[in-house]
Amino acid sequence: MAACFFLSLAAILFTLSLLPGSTSLSTTVGATYSASTAAAYAAPPAVDRVAHTVSSLGLSALRLDASDPAMVRAFLYSNTSLLLTIPNQLVPPLAANRSNALRWLYIHVIPFYPRTKISTISVGNDLLESSPKFSTFLLPAIRNVQLSLKDLGIQKISVSTTFSFINVITTAFPPSNAQFQEPAVDTVIRPLLQFLHDTNSSFLINLYPYNLYKMRSEIPIGFPLFQEHPFGFRDDLTTGVRYRNLFDMMVDAVISAMAVAGYENIPVIVTETGWPSFSTDPAEIDANPVYAEMYIKGLLCHLRSGKGTPLRREGVSETYIYELLDKQVKQGRNWGILYPNLTSKYKEIQYSGSDCGGFFHILIMAVGQLLVFALLAW
Ligand SMILES: *[C@@H]1O[C@H](CO)[C@@H](O)[C@H](O)[C@H]1NC(C)=O
Ligand SMILES: *[C@@H]1O[C@H](CO)[C@@H](O)[C@H](O)[C@H]1NC(C)=O
Numbered sequence: 001m002a003a004c005f006f007l008s009l010a011a012i013l014f015t016l017s018l019l020p021g022s023t024s025l026s027t028t029v030g031a032t033y034s035a036s037t038a039a040a041y042a043a044p045p046a047v048d049r050v051a052h053t054v055s056s057l058g059l060s061a062l063r064l065d066a067s068d069p070a071m072v073r074a075f076l077y078s079n080t081s082l083l084l085t086i087p088n089q090l091v092p093p094l095a096a097n098r099s100n101a102l103r104w105l106y107i108h109v110i111p112f113y114p115r116t117k118i119s120t121i122s123v124g125n126d127l128l129e130s131s132p133k134f135s136t137f138l139l140p141a142i143r144n145v146q147l148s149l150k151d152l153g154i155q156k157i158s159v160s161t162t163f164s165f166i167n168v169i170t171t172a173f174p175p176s177n178a179q180f181q182e183p184a185v186d187t188v189i190r191p192l193l194q195f196l197h198d199t200n201s202s203f204l205i206n207l208y209p210y211n212l213y214k215m216r217s218e219i220p221i222g223f224p225l226f227q228e229h230p231f232g233f234r235d236d237l238t239t240g241v242r243y244r245n246l247f248d249m250m251v252d253a254v255i256s257a258m259a260v261a262g263y264e265n266i267p268v269i270v271t272e273t274g275w276p277s278f279s280t281d282p283a284e285i286d287a288n289p290v291y292a293e294m295y296i297k298g299l300l301c302h303l304r305s306g307k308g309t310p311l312r313r314e315g316v317s318e319t320y321i322y323e324l325l326d327k328q329v330k331q332g333r334n335w336g337i338l339y340p341n342l343t344s345k346y347k348e349i350q351y352s353g354s355d356c357g358g359f360f361h362i363l364i365m366a367v368g369q370l371l372v373f374a375l376l377a378w
């Protein structure tokens with residue numbers, strides 16, 4: 001028994017040695033601000049209050065689904081970087097004539113940039129699914145926005161478009177089997193990847209472990225919620241790597257699909273991810289505030305660990321939590337991290353800094369491991 005005890009102690013020390021010494025956030029963490037949600041309010045919160053709240057929460061980026069110039073103005077001189085979205089219905093006119101792209105930039109970017117930090121412009125959001133008839137316009141529109149920025153001498157704003165995991169990736173089980181769905185891979189995605197490669201831009205994807213968990217009843221709840229325990233893993237037998245959470249599996253599925261298409265090194269930005277705290281459908285028992293808080297906490301802690309994913313050491317470059325504001329009208333699901341009065345729904349969550357549950361979290365993990373190893377030793 002004594003020998004067993006020392007063995008388990010050695011295992012714990014080994015586990016602790018794997019914890020990074022100084023934890024620094026390697027991924028930019030932000031939130032998504034949906035104009036449609038804000039519009040559901042009798043009195044939408046003032047843009048200045050939103051900007052102030054984002055800064056005081058410690059979020060370093062905000063993704064706007066409709067790029068209201070008043071909102072872009074509210075972030076003048078702030079340290080928050082913005083990811084702007086051009087709505088799907090503007091894609092055909094932007095593709096038809098570069099002066100339309102220039103005009104869009106003159107309204108949404110030029111008056112504010114660089115005093116407002118704008119990192120990326122997404123031309124469309126989930127366009128292949130929401131507006132499939134516009135798909136042939138997508139790449140020409142992206143090119144016109146990028147060329148217009150170049151004409152204006154702006155080098156540092158990258159241009160891309162946003163996809164939705166469920167609508168473009170074939171599978172996440174195992175990640176190494178993942179591919180882009182036909183026919184979009186040939187008509188849209190491969191040419192886009194070439195563009196992203198040529199312009200140093202990123203692949204943007206909305207990715208919800210919650211949705212995949214709901215579709216696959218065999219997935220245990222701890223797996224999407226980052227609740228690591230010794231038997232909670234899945235191995236990818238092709239690559240020989242072990243997954244301990246569903247987020248990493250889905251990110252690596254995206255990375256594998258890009259590699260299969262011939263592009264291995266394009267950075268990935270998760271433009272939406274989250275967990276609902278409420279659903280009007282009583283059958284959706286996993287949409288509750290306890291799980292929502294566990295998901296966000298687990299995600300932040302995982303991103304801060306600097307471990308990346310098994311297939312990509314540096315992980316994703318930015319992650320946006322869906323979404324900043326709760327819906328006031330309780331229809332469907334609630335996703336917000338803030339109540340409509342802009343107070344935090346989850347008091348315990350720290351959106352910035354390197355704290356990850358702190359010393360006691362590590363201690364509890366170590367004691368937990370000790371118990372498990374002691375039980376195995378018996
Ligand atoms: C932005 O960051 C810089 C450097 O960290 C800091 O000095 C400045 O006060 C910040 N500005 C705002 C508006 O928070
Ligand atoms: C593009 O728009 C500009 C300004 O509206 C117009 O002068 C020009 O003729 C258009 N070009 C094409 C090819 O439609």
Ligand SMILES: *[C@@H]1O[C@H](CO)[C@@H](O)[C@H](O)[C@H]1NC(C)=O
Binds near residue numbers: 198199200
């Ligand atoms: C892309 O990044 C590389 C390395 O940082 C740089 O050499 C190259 O000029 C960049 N290309 C563009 C189009 O910005």
Ligand SMILES: *[C@@H]1O[C@H](CO)[C@@H](O)[C@H](O)[C@H]1NC(C)=O
Binds near residue numbers: 339340343
């Ligand atoms: C904000 O709204 C939440 C939820 O409706 C409520 O519990 C909280 O007391 C409100 N806080 C303030 C300061 O009004």
